[in-house]
Amino acid sequence: MEAKKLKKSNIILIVVASVLAIALIAFVVMYSVSMNTQQKLQTDLDNIYQRNFNELVDNVNNSQIKLSKVCVSDYDTYAKKMLNEISTNTTCAAINLSALPISINGIDDTIKFVNQVSGYTKTLANKLDKGESLTSTEISTLESLNNAFIELKNELNKLIKEVKNGDIYDQSLKLNGDYNAFTIKLQNVKAGDVEYPTMIYDGPFSDSVVNQKIKNMNFTKVSKDVAKQSLLNILKNTSVAECEYLGDTDGRFETYDYKIVNDNQNAIYVQVSKNGAKLLTMSAGDYDNTQNYTLGQAKQIAIDFTKLAGISDVECVWSDVVGGDAYLNLAPVKSGIILYPDLVKVKVDLATGMVAGFEASSYYTNHIQRNIKNATISQSQAEQMIPSSLTIKTTKLALAPLEYNREVLCYEMMCTKNDGTYYVYVNAYSGVLENILKIVESDNGNLLM
């Protein structure tokens, strides 16, 4: 009996030991497979980081060498070539920087500096292209940029030796609060002796473009109760069941924010300016694709609503229907000239005929009394600028917004070709072709590109 019991327990032990051994082997195999996969993924990722970091250093090195060449060059043609190349190098450097595993709050100053150098050098190259020369201030800014780039280059070249052995991935994972080791290393590069000079220009990424001044908000500040009353007047044709004050927004515009609930229990979010209680933004989620109203009716609804909001001098200049909504752009038209910088955008729900969206920040940013000089070239002269492959359908005078907050009087010609519709803008003073926009049809409506 005792021997039988012992034999049974031995069998159990053997079974357990075998199962354990098999499980151990299985684990080792699975672990090694997974470690190999992990190792491969880590290496792949680190290779991408290494490539970006090496390209970053190359682009900074090249930018610095070219900056030093611009500083000693007396020839505008050569300087223009170098400035264009610096702009390309720095654009690429910004792309490389933003592909590295860095906390976004870590090196935003460096990305900003690199992007601004790209915008600044491009603006100077364009200036030389127009036959103008660089001023002494611009040349001294380029010299400061060169000095900053020498420091940046030296620091980055030191760092590249440290991360050469493929450990950007490792340094990116170990987080210490908001930062990882790699971010701190790059921050030290910036914190070294690199002092970024200020660049004053009207081009891409300049502060003056980003912080665009609001020209049409010189109204008296009102209380939130006055603003609410003014809002309810604007919404007198909407069935308002509830109007709740949500708080303030103190961004580029200062606003009181409200949530309106209509009789259908749909929520509409509204922002009213603290100055003058002007309706700035209104938006409502809308998923109904029914169309009970026509586009023509929607245009009238949009114009009537905009009048209620205190803007009475606008006409519909662009419309599109997507799903159950009509998107309408309204602009003031003065003496036959469409003022595109002052657009008011309205969205009308075609199921209910209600305004589901309203945006007037461009109107209040730009709409002022302008003294637009008469066109110096005629409509027929402008039409001669159009390539023969395009057929002109309509020609209108329009104040067109150009890059970097510039605006210029243009002839706007809607043209067609086999592959679609184009809007061509010809400068009404110089006859220069300023811009061509093409209507691109997509699943999400027509886009002007």
Add this chain to the structure above:
Amino acid sequence: MTKRKIIVLVLLALTIFCCLSITMVESFVPTNSVSVYALTTTQNKQVQQKLKTLGYYKGAIDGIIGNQSKTAIRNFQRDYGLVVDGIVGPKTLKALGLSTSTNSLSSADIDLLAKCVYAEARGEPYTGQVAVAAVVLNRVKSASFPNTISGVIYQPYAFTSVNDGQIKLSPNQSAYNAAKDAMNGWDPTYGCLYYYNPATATSKWIWSRTVVVKIGKHSFAK
């Protein structure tokens, strides 16, 4: 009794061992995209039109997939040997002779922006969704961030939903509308570059930014 205890303990250890090893293996293998599928209204209309031509659908071409449309889809799937679930996925679309791809660059941008909105703010009020899309577009314009929509969205550590893979979820119509509204110039935050949920934010730095507006659970900051 002692031996039994040892055996039970060994088996228990073995089970834990196996579970751990499976968990470790799973954690090392990258997860696949989440298989949620949604179509735009235009695509829904194309599906309805195709089903009508083939004689499966008799309702209106309105882009709304209701019971009548679902029955038609199921009947079509049954006849074509597909999984009968009433949902138009890639295989059903292919069988209908419809493509899921879009060629336009701008359309791809709207798709990506809508994915970001859905992943980051799907439980938020509509304005909060437009605001998230507007923050992405404000970053594109800002010198301190990458200069393209994909550059901003895929910037390392910029969005939690990109880090954890939720960006791969298919967006709903609300997210598309919000993306389009923001691209149309609507920015309820008036220039904000950051947002965070005060209840869950782990970053200390983000609290130092000036809050411009609170919409839903998010604080939007300059």
